[in-house]
Amino acid sequence: xxxxxxxxxxxxxxxxxxxxxxxxxxxxxxxx
Numbered sequence: 622x623x624x625x626x627x628x629x630x631x632x633x634x635x636x637x638x639x640x641x642x643x644x645x646x647x648x649x650x651x652x653x
Contacts, residue, residue: 626634
């Protein structure tokens with residue numbers, strides 16, 4: 622849990638981190 626976020630902000634922070642992971646994965650080499 623990131624101490625920079627309040628309790629109610631933590632799920633949002635988790636989603637933002639997940640979005641970043643997916644974006645970086647989507648810009649990687651294409652897999653068919």
